Amino acid sequence: MRKLIFNYVQTHKSEILNEWIGQMKQDADERAVYTMSAQMFKKTSSEFIELLISNFTETEQEFQSKLTGFAEKIVRLGWPLTVVTLGLRTFGQIVTEGMQEKEVVAQHNFIEFSVEFERWMFPLYNTIIDSYANTWERTVSLQKIALQELSAPLIPVFDKISVMPLVGTIDTERAKLIMENLLEGVVSHRSEVVLIDITGVPVVDTMVAHHIIQAADAVRLVGAKCMIVGIRPEIAQTIVTLGIDLNQVITTSTLKKGIEEALEMTERKIIEVEGE
Known part of the structure; x- marks a missing residue:
């Protein structure tokens, strides 16, 4: 058969x-x-x-x-x-x-x-x-x-200045990866100022804020300054409502403003050059 x-x-x-x-x-x-x-x-x-x-x-x-x-x-x-x-x-x-x-x-x-x-x-x-x-x-x-x-790269944008753009949700496993990449990147790039860009993070709750603050504290412990950029109005409102303390962290609303402040911290600034 x-x-x-x-x-x-x-x-x-x-x-x-x-x-x-x-x-x-x-x-x-x-x-x-x-x-x-x-x-x-x-x-x-x-x-x-x-x-x-x-x-x-x-x-x-x-x-x-x-x-x-x-x-x-x-x-x-x-x-x-x-x-x-x-x-x-x-x-x-x-x-x-x-x-x-x-x-x-x-x-x-x-x-x-x-x-x-x-x-x-x-x-x-x-x-x-x-x-x-x-x-x-x-x-x-x-x-x-x-x-x-690819989810948490630390990118050197200027001498002594690096940016870590975060996109998507942040859970405990990813927060650990962010911390590792951040600390390794600060040392390898010899960064003096690190900008954590949360523009692409859809929700910032107590847990996410805690992870970001921990990362900022760790950066300070290795001798660099940390700045959190990309804080949208709704994120700012959530942070205030939840009573999250960001007094020890420099914050700006956009990456552009953060870069400008980071340049000032490293005794540089952007100068407009007039056309000939």
Whole structure:
């Protein structure tokens, strides 16, 4: 029976693929269908069907290697796991109905077919889902590391003056990273004045303010001055309402004003040069 299933799938591969693509376009998540060109969707769908068929003909190691490569590809393309599981169910349905229509499977051998087909599809189902999940977890982990590396840079803008722009929410884990980057950057850049720019921080609550004040205190302990810039009116109102004490920290409303004050602290200033 297993050979019978394989022969049918191999012989009617084009028909199965076309019907599979039609049903997936109708039932699948739009993210998997309309975020790529029709040609790319067809190519990826063809690879998926070929992958399922290859489970019949290749060794477990060869199949696993192909499966890992395909899982990495569909994660990059943004196929949700629901699309993968729907694809497997749709493939099984198309093959079953097709073999019945061609009378390859009839009442006398339907139970034998069902048992053998399930014996083939069930481990395939688990293997594909496991491979997808592992690839996704690995991708998310790498992206998280990359984002952490980029999320709190200390940028030298003038001699002895550095800026740390903060964007997004600040939790305890990120606050630790900010502190580490800040202290390492102050020493390596020999900064005398550091500006922490919170223009891109959407919400400043007690916890966020506490982390920022801690960072400012740490900068002072290594011999530099710290300034918090980008305090918008709504942030200022929140700070006052929460009773957060920023008396020990220099603050300005914009990065431009902060740079001007930092230059004065290092005995420099911006001078307008008249045109000749």
